[in-house]
């Protein structure tokens with residue numbers, strides 16, 4: 001597919017700049033923090049922090065007693081920028097923390113900690129994730145000019161018991177005790193993985209069905225080895241698991257084998273049989289609002305299951321469809337979530353997570369852009385980072 005560049009974009013930006021200048025006056029009410037929850041309008045401070053989950057959805061399971069597909073494991077990024085005529089991305093001498101106001105525990109919500117020793121051969125203390133992260137803590141500097149925390153063991157259950165796949169992390173950048181900037185970003189997690197739509201029933205559990213069928217069809221003895229880590233044999237780059245040579249990758253096995261198994265009635269989008277899902281609706285970005293769905297970008301089950309591709313690496317690229325003149329997209333050899341553009345700012349910081357990019361269909365995913373620039377994303381208000389409207393046009397490329 002080829003998208004042609006449109007001059008409409010640059011005109012829209014001029015209008016945007018004016019709106020912002022107008023918004024500025026009203027927004028500078030005393031005590032309003034940039035990014036403070038409830039902060040209204042556009043009220044820039046000395047710094048700005050923009051946070052983003054690396055994936056638009058992380059899947060985990062509700063039960064680990066039988067097998068493991070994916071553990072609780074969210075990864076959050078943030079970029080801290082000192083506002084100025086020439087903004088500066090801050091890399092050192094500050095502390096960047098994250099926390100969830102309405103979610104402080106996990107171990108009483110899922111049995112992951114009971115089975116982690118058998119699944120991974122390590123004992124992890126309750127509420128601590130596989131990389132040592134907790135539901136609140138400090139982010140570390142990365143080589144990509146941003147800050148990150150990997151493997152947050154968050155579940156979709158808040159402390160009040162409510163299920164919520166789209167919870168907000170509050171991210172604070174501090175220098176000593178001085179708060180420089182604060183923001184809130186969605187950390188999406190869901191256990192709506194619909195194996196139960198086709199496996200298990202009144203007489204057999206989901207785990208019994210999956211493991212029994214695997215043993216029958218592939219001469220294995222998984223039923224007697226619970227809990228089974230599927231990536232012990234099937235390579236899975238998401239877990240850094242090399243797998244057993246000669247055995248299909250986990251993605252190729254799952255998508256290849258299920259390609260001819262139609263979803264049950266009620267599942268409109270066949271990918272939502274296993275990806276969250278008819279209820280969670282994890283693809284909620286601007287493309288969703290323009291009618292693009294999973295298969296428009298990824299192809300069908302057979303394409304995703306092709307043994308010729310490396311799962312998690314050979315994924316669609318923005319630059320594979322977008323060809324707007326003068327714009328650069330992913331950096332060579334890097335994924336969207338690893339790339340940086342304009343002045344070294346990450347793609348994530350301005351656009352948000354893949355599948356949740358603004359303007360998103362969902363209010364919560366537009367929250368950060370609304371708080372930071374008083375309009376939905378991408379971040380396009382120059383004054384979020386620049387202290388005066390730059391005279392030169394916006395370079396949509398990395399030339400830092």
Ligand code: HEC
Pocket residue numbers: 069193194195196197198199210211213214217257258261262263264273274
């Ligand atoms: C759309 C329905 C559907 C969904 C959703 C589904 N499966 Fe299956 N699965 C099947 C069918 C049908 C079979 C084959 C049953 C048979 O041969 O009797 C199967 C077989 C399997 C097998 C046996 C190995 C093989 O060669 O296929 C495994 C393992 C498996 N599924 C795992 C899963 C897991 C894990 C999930 C959730 C992430 C899942 N399935 C979701 C329909 C489904």
Ligand code: HEC
Pocket residue numbers: 067068210211214218220222228229230231232233234246247248252253254256257258
């Ligand atoms: C002990 C090693 C081992 C483990 C653990 C294992 N598998 Fe397999 N699996 C195999 C082998 C071997 C095959 C058949 C050869 C192949 O697909 O490469 C297979 C085949 C499959 C297939 C069918 C692939 C196809 O193309 O027809 C699916 C689906 C599958 N496994 C899913 C799973 C799931 C889900 C788990 C975790 C519950 C799992 N496997 C755990 C070894 C394993």
Ligand code: HEC
Pocket residue numbers: 069070236237238250251252254255258270271272273274275294295298299300301304310311312313314315
């Ligand atoms: C039968 C269950 C099932 C269905 C249906 C399914 N997936 Fe998946 N998918 C999985 C599982 C399980 C994983 C996680 C694999 C891993 O951890 O490596 C996954 C991972 C992926 C990944 C990331 C890994 C990779 O291969 O790059 C992509 C992309 C993906 N699925 C796309 C799709 C699309 C598009 C559809 C619909 C055409 C779809 N899936 C339907 C089970 C399914």
Ligand code: HEC
Pocket residue numbers: 054055056057271272275282283287292293294295296297298312315316317318335336337338354355
């Ligand atoms: C507009 C195109 C587009 C649509 C529509 C889309 N994806 Fe993606 N998907 C991508 C891109 C681009 C990436 C790679 C992101 C990156 O490089 O960081 C990706 C990556 C993924 C991954 C790997 C994990 C991740 O988030 O990076 C999975 C799983 C996935 N997509 C599943 C789906 C499913 C399921 C649907 C439908 C519900 C879907 N995608 C719809 C473009 C799309």
Ligand code: HEC
Pocket residue numbers: 001003006009286287290292296297316317318319320321322336351354357378
């Ligand atoms: C499969 C092709 C495809 C992929 C891959 C894709 N897009 Fe798009 N994108 C589209 C289409 C089609 C539109 C709608 C264009 C229209 O309505 O004129 C669009 C629209 C957009 C727009 C709105 C542009 C405007 O002028 O309104 C943005 C921003 C955007 N995409 C960003 C991205 C990003 C970021 C990625 C990578 C993470 C990406 N897209 C990946 C096809 C794609």
Ligand code: HEC
Pocket residue numbers: 003004005006009010318319322323324327328329330331336339340341342345346347348349350351378379380396
């Ligand atoms: C400083 C903020 C910022 C950064 C960083 C940024 N973008 Fe953008 N991006 C924008 C704005 C603003 C637009 C224009 C949206 C419009 O015209 O409506 C845009 C548009 C796009 C589009 C749609 C182009 C079209 O066809 O109209 C894609 C795709 C895209 N960006 C991908 C990326 C990728 C990939 C990166 C990282 C390498 C990136 N962006 C970094 C702000 C940013």
Ligand code: HEC
Pocket residue numbers: 013081085086087088089342343344345349350379380381382383384385386390392393394395400
């Ligand atoms: C998310 C933060 C952010 C936003 C929003 C942003 N910029 Fe920038 N911009 C930067 C950073 C960081 C640099 C790199 C400054 C440096 O080190 O030279 C930069 C550099 C530039 C430069 C290169 C010259 C310079 O000042 O260093 C131009 C021109 C520019 N931006 C224009 C724009 C315009 C026009 C907009 C609004 C459409 C915009 N920027 C929005 C962060 C941003």
